[in-house]
Amino acid sequence: MKNNEATARVVIENVSPVIDGGIYAIKRVPGEKINIEADIFGDGHDHIRALILYKTSNAKKWKEAPLSHVVNDSWKGDFYVDELGFYEYTITAWIDHAETWQAGFVKKANAGENMELELRIGAEFLKKMAKKAKGEDAQLMKDLAAQFDKPTDYHATVELGKSHKLERLIADYPLRENPSQSNTYKAFVERNKALFSTWYEFFPRSSSPDPNRTGTFKDCERIIPRLANMGYDTLYFPPIHPVGESFRKGKNNSTTSQPGEPGSPWAIGSKLGGHKAINPELGTLEDFKSLVKVADQHNIEIALDIAYQCSPDHPYVKEHPQWFKWRPDGTVQYAENPPKKYQDVLPINFENDDWENLWNELKSVIEYWIGHGIKIFRVDNPHTKPFVFWEWLMGEMRKNHPEVIFLSEAFTRPKIMAKLAKVGFQQSYSYFSWRQTKAELTEYLTELTKTELREYFRANFWPNTPDILPFYLQNTGYNHSAARFVLAATLSSNYGMYGPVYELLENEPMPGKEEYFNSEKYEARHWDWETVTPFHELIAKINHIRIENAAFHSTYNIEFCETDNANLIAFFKQTSDGSNRILTVINLDPNHKQSGWVKLPLQLLEVQEGHTLKMHDLMDGTVYNWNRQWNYIELDPRFISAHIFRITLK
């Protein structure tokens, strides 16, 4: 054992946030805070001092933030992060002998003891402390030490020993003798968009204004301004690569296709190329680059799909047969969920000895598109590829491309979704699509924001996707879709919508399933990309409210407010400096007017009942004065299903 370990008398345990003992980094974006807690105690009754030490991984010098004792040996403190990349944090703590001495000094002096010897002990501390100080304080401590050693006026000197002045000096010039230190833990800081993003998804082949041909990247360029006006900042495309011909799927997932049918974009690869190629029906690489540029001019980023699977015609099958599972008849095992078969898709067999080449090739796919300006990827079914691969890949990305964001499309069991987030996916699809009642939404948001998940799992709320048309939305009208949109956009700082089916209210299902009828997964569609409906206006309004109100730039600040009506959900969000404060109230009943009372979170607003609050309804510009804790609300879905109040204190 080393000397510094053997003489360290403070125990630091149970540090949080720490994910799985520190194997995984917690996540933040610049400007976010890390709240540290730990159990800290020593032997005996001596006083303890504790600090958080933190720095970016590249920095040499630690910064410090204070930790304070709360109750029962539990300590708390916090610090803010502001740079991208890895941070490290640790806790140091030590017995503060000078502070312990002064606390005893006060008690003994008050008990009327002779303090001469105690003053001489104090002088020894002051001499040591003076060596760590400069200027006035150094001189002050030297003078005090001299006086403590030989008091000219005993009573006055004892008063100095008890003084707040001395207490302040002891606090400011701690003698860090025999410090203990906890393990060092990591945070990874990503760009702000990891936490605040507004996604739109459409199929580029459905972008054509001409009913006689399918859409191209050129057509997509014309849609960009419309999406920008609607307030979207991220445009995600299903795979844009050549589609396989073998076992190509037809309309409505038919196992046979007719000549000319385009197939599923997820059946990636043909003789024209694989994951680094572009389907020529959409255009050329130049067309794609042009689209990325146009999008960028409108502050929209293009997000691509990463689906690590192959059509039977993908070049990998011939070039790297060792990456697939071969059957005794010399064919490759296709994807299946018995008795269902997906013969147009071959899964990669990761249990192969050539894994290193495989992993590097898969990584090179992402790097290829990063090389063409793409910094956001939506990853298809990551939970069907090994976690150890993702952990490696995300590690490589964090090292070389910390600005890149990956959205995990894992609609599966909770621990699996959490694991993908732990290994590094910046965002994750969520259970939002199936959380409808006030109780369900409150429970789910509480789980996401008040448990350990808040440290690493960033949910992205989608009311629909090409794979999910929830029963709730099937064959319904504006009220249903609008309510679900408003919930997604206000509850979560990351949300997305698959359109234009959504805002055009096309929601006919495959009977009995949560799938779209005539799904764009299996055919190109033609849409009216010109009309502006009231729903478009609602979307634009709310997306701009999100942009302009920083309270909506995080999900973790949500605090639910009581209402006396189970159809009215209310929640409060504010920035950490309180400069933007929002109360949102939504009617969950798409069919009827609902009214009730909403309880303001006066404690969070730091006002008393009776204080007048100005409630600026951002939906219609009305301003209300509220001065009671409980306030009356009514919302009629025929007109408007939500109030979004910006609150200002008079």
Added chain:
Amino acid sequence: MKNNEATARVVIENVSPVIDGGIYAIKRVPGEKINIEADIFGDGHDHIRALILYKTSNAKKWKEAPLSHVVNDSWKGDFYVDELGFYEYTITAWIDHAETWQAGFVKKANAGENMELELRIGAEFLKKMAKKAKGEDAQLMKDLAAQFDKPTDYHATVELGKSHKLERLIADYPLRENPSQSNTYKAFVERNKALFSTWYEFFPRSSSPDPNRTGTFKDCERIIPRLANMGYDTLYFPPIHPVGESFRKGKNNSTTSQPGEPGSPWAIGSKLGGHKAINPELGTLEDFKSLVKVADQHNIEIALDIAYQCSPDHPYVKEHPQWFKWRPDGTVQYAENPPKKYQDVLPINFENDDWENLWNELKSVIEYWIGHGIKIFRVDNPHTKPFVFWEWLMGEMRKNHPEVIFLSEAFTRPKIMAKLAKVGFQQSYSYFSWRQTKAELTEYLTELTKTELREYFRANFWPNTPDILPFYLQNTGYNHSAARFVLAATLSSNYGMYGPVYELLENEPMPGKEEYFNSEKYEARHWDWETVTPFHELIAKINHIRIENAAFHSTYNIEFCETDNANLIAFFKQTSDGSNRILTVINLDPNHKQSGWVKLPLQLLEVQEGHTLKMHDLMDGTVYNWNRQWNYIELDPRFISAHIFRITLK
């Protein structure tokens, strides 16, 4: 990354029991079970198999125990330990491709598909499995493989593919391809007495039958048979070393002593020696060894006190001045809790550069007494010495003396008590002395037995100690003391009593304090060691019930039973094989008869309402037949404050 890491597709997370990420070993005694839980999942939908691997640290070969999926990726399993010393356990899990194949086979066959290719895939699994088998099963699998490759009767062969016979073979001969493995964790198995022990404490200097002199080890020998008859197995003595003369304490903690006063035994050390010497007033080392021998003949172990502190006269002060904190006036800092002073006791300053010699010397004290047959130590105030020292010392003891038991006398805050247990103390004093109501007792026992504490914290319940005369017992009579004794002895498998003050009902306090008046800490007393009162008979009866009923040999098996009266506490305990089942009901009201209804734990008894249970009341020999879930009880503290029923199923 190694090949075996890169191709392992199963994740094993959140293993329990694991203390602080595996830094500390969980504890068991031979015959106890370790219940393992973990989150285990893979990518995709393939079937997973998982096993616990465990062994003693010295063994080369792992033993295996099954793990089964419970719900939501949580798996459970268990194993028993039977040898002293360290055990290791880990989890291994892998994708079972054969099982996955068969499950798909059944679905596809039932869907009427052509199964020829699937049979050929199955044949490949069978050939591999056959290589791991011998005898009949090996031949069976070779035959099946041949038939699957070339079915003579297609339909019969498909039935074989679906058969339970094949399912059994797949389960029995798993192909452990690309297995994952969790970290390895440790358990430390201690002798049974760590979990089941019955302690008695008295001051040897109070053992004299002659009022004109103080007691000696020879006098103690005469008391041994009495304690054996009362059912005690552990006799703990306060320090037996020479007592310092400087600042010796007088009667009732007076700061001055009169000539002839013996001082506090915790002021250890004089010119006659220190922690390895015996106070000559008690006798010689030979006398002590003789006492240990007599005790052993009565199945009683002597436990010594380890108090790492010194009187100002202790030889260490001159021989190792670097181990103490010196003041500017050339004196050593004594113990204090300002403004209280304990000038007869010098604490050791562990923050010194000579820590290695200090630690080794302190260890040698224990080894000295181990050398004289002592295997149990009660450690005085361990929370006032560094945890890092205890962690080292307990590690040394586990390595060299796994049979030795240490009882931690840390009456302090919860996290500190837990830490001492984690670093290795086998037993700990507890908050029992201050838990009186049914709600308090239930909550405390639940914390001790249903949280992580159960893995490493073994509470020892003491109704009193020389330092603690709880307010509840002060100036009361038999009913109060008897009730607290019965609670300690039946709730906890480890309990102790400081006598003979306890059973002689001497409970006059220092006014306003939980301290004894005329405490034996500061003077020798003379007691009647001959009389046998009803209280002695009660103690003997209950201690023998404890010995004879294995359900009382653990604390962790406690299950509280509902009663409809807050003064009646009821709890059920049984051995893991159900061979001994005990229901205890205690009246917590020392002043009045209490009656009410007690609910039997029929589920734990595995019987239905209406089944007749024989209730053998071990207190008075009566047998009742109960056949209802709720049963009437009444207990009058003037006669008896508890029922202890042994339950047998007809």
